[in-house]
Amino acid sequence: MRLRRAARVILIGAPGVGKGTQSERLLSRFPQLSAISSGDLLRHNVKNRTPLGIKVEHTMKTGGLVSDNLILRLITNELNTRGWLSGGRPNVMTLSSSAASELSSFDEPAVASRGMDPFLSSLELDPNAGARLSSQASEDPSASFLLDGFPRTAPQAERLDDIVPINWAVSIQTPVDVILERISSRWVHEPSGRVYNTSFNAPKVPGLDDVTGEPLVRRADDSEDVYRARFRKFQETSEPLLEHYAKKGVLWEVHGHSSDEISPKLFREFERRFL
Known part of the structure; x- marks a missing residue:
């Protein structure tokens, strides 16, 4: 199934609603979709000691929040490294270019002493850069992605629009009581992260x-x-976020009590919009 245009997708839903399950199923069903996780990008940079990773490592270790500018x-x-943004700045501090490994060998104090700050965002340096990037975001189907972990608030969504506009925001709606019943039946194997649920995915031997x-x-x-x-915290931040995407005409709501009920609806709507 080949897409007819680029799909730029985010899933929005309360904790425990099944966003991870739906993400996996979308990525499996539509191979042209790529997963882009802000958390994975952060961890990759920290692990590989890129300048950006050095910048955020202390913040992450101390439980602080990484700034929106850096995310x-x-x-x-x-996106620029993948060739999905044209006319952008050179590939600096990307994950898949040789520039990342070259910059990762920089000594941070030495860089600072020379008056260079490789961590400054191009959006900070040039307030018009975002608009230029947004206008040149690729519409090629190969530039399709499912973005995870960002944006979580309306201001973040507005900033992201200046770089690459999301064209499908999915709000997954499941009754709170159903989610509470689901998590009350959840058990995990901590060393591996394997998750079981006594209601629908019980372990072979209880416990x-x-x-x-x-x-x-x-x-x-x-x-x-x-x-x-x-x-309650999710509701406070998500309502303005949902309103933002509703005003842009890209919000779509799907209701269901289980992942198996929601997935077919999600697939049909994705195909209607992008196939």
């Missing part, structure tokens, strides 16, 4: 991991009080 720079560089036979545990945040607090 946007990560995404811009990744034990299928592979190792080791005990399963409950996540500390899998409690009703913790979840409801997270849900």
Whole structure:
């Protein structure tokens, strides 16, 4: 199934709604979609000691929030490296170019002492750069991606629009009581991250991991009080975000009680829009 135009997709939904499952299924069904995760990009830069990774490593280790400017720079560089933005700045601090390995050998204090700041975003240096990039975002079907982890707020979405406009924002809606029932039945094998659910994906032996036979545990945040607090926080930030994409005419809502109920609806709408 070949796409007729670039799909630039984000999934929005409350914690536990199944965004990860739907992302995996979309990527599997539509191979032209690529996954771009802001978290993965950050971890890759930290692991490979790129200048950007050095910049954010301390912030991540101390539990701080990486600035929107740096996340946007990560995404811009990744898209530019893949050739999905034309007319942009040279490939500096990207993940897949030789520039990343060359810059990663820079000594940060030495760079700073020479008055150069390789971490400054091109959007900071040139306020018109974003508009230029947005106008030249590739519409080739090969430039299709599912963006994970960003944007989470309306201001972030507005900044992202200046770089590459999202053309399908999916709001996944599942009743809170259904999600609470789901997480109350969830057990995990901490060393591997394998997840079980006694309602629909139970372990072969109750309380034990299928592979190792080791005990399963409950996540500390899998409690009703913790979840409801997270849900309230999600509502506060998501409502303006959903409104932003609704005004742009790219918001689509899908309702369902399970991932298996939601996926067919998601596939049909994706095909209607992009095939």
